[in-house]
Amino acid sequence: MSHQVIIALWSAVIAGAVLGILTEPEDTEVFDSNPDILREQLVTWSNEFFSIGNHHGRLSQIEELTSDSSNNPASSNPYYSYAHESPSGIGGNSDSSGRYNTFRGRLHSAASSPPATDLFEGAGAEHSRINTRYHDVARSDVDGKPIIKEENLEWMLQNIFMYPRNHNTNETAKEIARKYIIDSLQVTSGLHTTAQHFQPLQFLSMYEGQSVPTGTNIIGIIKGKEWGTPNDLITVVGAHWDTVNFTPGTNDNGSGVAAMLEAARAIAHSNCRPKYSIIFVAFDLEEVGSQGSLVFIKEYLMQILKSNFPDELGISRFQGAFIMDTIMNFNDTVGSQIFPTEWSLALPEVYDEIADNQHRGDFLSMIYRRDVDKKMASKFQYHWDKSTMDSRFKLSPFPLRLTAELPPMEVLADHLNFLRSDHSRFWYMNDSAVPQTLSAVLMTDTGPYRGNMKHCYHSVCDGPEVSLYSNPRSLKFLSKITQVLTDTLGDMSECQYDGNANQNSHRSNFIKTNRVHARSSAFKHGSPLRNLFNFVRWMHTTGAR
Numbered sequence: 001m002s003h004q005v006i007i008a009l010w011s012a013v014i015a016g017a018v019l020g021i022l023t024e025p026e027d028t029e030v031f032d033s034n035p036d037i038l039r040e041q042l043v044t045w046s047n048e049f050f051s052i053g054n055h056h057g058r059l060s061q062i063e064e065l066t067s068d069s070s071n072n073p074a075s076s077n078p079y080y081s082y083a084h085e086s087p088s089g090i091g092g093n094s095d096s097s098g099r100y101n102t103f104r105g106r107l108h109s110a111a112s113s114p115p116a117t118d119l120f121e122g123a124g125a126e127h128s129r130i131n132t133r134y135h136d137v138a139r140s141d142v143d144g145k146p147i148i149k150e151e152n153l154e155w156m157l158q159n160i161f162m163y164p165r166n167h168n169t170n171e172t173a174k175e176i177a178r179k180y181i182i183d184s185l186q187v188t189s190g191l192h193t194t195a196q197h198f199q200p201l202q203f204l205s206m207y208e209g210q211s212v213p214t215g216t217n218i219i220g221i222i223k224g225k226e227w228g229t230p231n232d233l234i235t236v237v238g239a240h241w242d243t244v245n246f247t248p249g250t251n252d253n254g255s256g257v258a259a260m261l262e263a264a265r266a267i268a269h270s271n272c273r274p275k276y277s278i279i280f281v282a283f284d285l286e287e288v289g290s291q292g293s294l295v296f297i298k299e300y301l302m303q304i305l306k307s308n309f310p311d312e313l314g315i316s317r318f319q320g321a322f323i324m325d326t327i328m329n330f331n332d333t334v335g336s337q338i339f340p341t342e343w344s345l346a347l348p349e350v351y352d353e354i355a356d357n358q359h360r361g362d363f364l365s366m367i368y369r370r371d372v373d374k375k376m377a378s379k380f381q382y383h384w385d386k387s388t389m390d391s392r393f394k395l396s397p398f399p400l401r402l403t404a405e406l407p408p409m410e411v412l413a414d415h416l417n418f419l420r421s422d423h424s425r426f427w428y429m430n431d432s433a434v435p436q437t438l439s440a441v442l443m444t445d446t447g448p449y450r451g452n453m454k455h456c457y458h459s460v461c462d463g464p465e466v467s468l469y470s471n472p473r474s475l476k477f478l479s480k481i482t483q484v485l486t487d488t489l490g491d492m493s494e495c496q497y498d499g500n501a502n503q504n505s506h507r508s509n510f511i512k513t514n515r516v517h518a519r520s521s522a523f524k525h526g527s528p529l530r531n532l533f534n535f536v537r538w539m540h541t542t543g544a545r
Helices: 003-018 039-049 150-159 171-188 250-269 291-308 341-346 348-356 374-386 409-414 423-427 464-469 472-492 528-542
Strands: 060-064 132-136 192-198 215-222 234-240 278-283 318-324 363-369 394-400 440-444 509-513
Touching: 060 291, 150 250, 150 464, 150 472, 171 192, 171 215, 171 250, 192 291, 215 250, 215 291, 234 250, 234 291, 234 472, 250 278, 250 318, 250 464, 250 472, 278 291, 291 423, 318 374, 318 423, 318 472, 341 348, 348 394, 363 374, 374 394, 374 440, 374 472, 423 440, 464 472
Parallel strands: 234 278, 234 318, 318 440, 363 394
Antiparallel strands: 060 192, 132 509, 192 215, 215 278, 363 440
């Protein structure tokens, strides 16, 4: 590519930035996207990350979004407004609070909806009410065991998790994503839903001269028969919904959130009657040191365990957490998978397997502590092996030799690339209020170490164009992961299935809001300017000529 062409392309991008359509700051990330971080930096980071025992007092505010007093969504859901069916099949009016409304009745299918409509009602951006539609989904899962829908995953990645969800970049897009996640858990799945608002406790130096953001964890609960009793064995499914600056975050971590929401929907719409409870949580501010999971454990999960076990902590009754983080990148070409040196030292057997497979990125990695989290990992492995979905998709266990006790900081620093997600908060809270470790397993496609994500991790090109459209098998890969997760949760919660209609079966319509960014083009594959920016960024990064 000639220098003249590159200059011309960059000029177009810069023009778009000047117009306010697309900009990118020079600020560095809290966590460098470059995997090769200096050891001194790792030790410094580890010391701050795992030294949290001095925080006392109330750290978050709980906002209950669901009332258990009624089965009528209209009376219990602040985002729900009942309306009679209109002749077109769409009903409901927006209220003065700016919340977006939902409704029951016969609803339009995806095919009958307009191909593109304004996100906000009215012509001007000053309108804050969101235009929402429902679309029917197949109901074969209502009469049996949980079945995930691939089209639901695809829709979320195309429409919700395709824009930055960062407080510095686009507060509007982040707010709309937040409302969508709430609606998905609360209205689509009928879960008891809570918002946990908090401010970060660590890495505050990065906000020097700026206001400290407020984060929001979004929590939905499928209550088992043993809920609220000492007999309950709770399982958590977590995925962070925030992004770093200016990355659309379709893979990191729209893929994890979409899988979590679809698993919740599939279970809620099935005939599963769980004995044990499942908590689904979308963590905020993971990209600034897993601050959301820190506060969730300290002030939400531990409160539940303590209330169930007033005379003891009750951690032994906690089954563990599945953390889904960047899980849809599938690449089976030779040499597509990087395996860093520190990984091969920690996991020589895994390295040998990947090397024998010619370094193909055709697997989901399952990271866990060999002697602590093995029971959870074995459950997921069992259902993966049992699955009849595409056998090209592999599961690769990463059994680390880390112990339940907090290791020395130097050891943690050596394992940092295995700890860079919310599962590490469950492993090592290092807090007097949480004296023992909690079991957790991380599911990931290895992020920046595979295929396109070598260049697109924490970058503007982690959008649908690269993470979804460039390889159709990635969506199939995500579908298998989501179904296996759903099957594993059904097993761990000891679901009992019967022929009676599920109380949530009337909710078996998948919520679809319109596109998230008011100023973007409605083209299916993104705006021409954004495609141009991604293309130029790609050419510049890869050194193409």
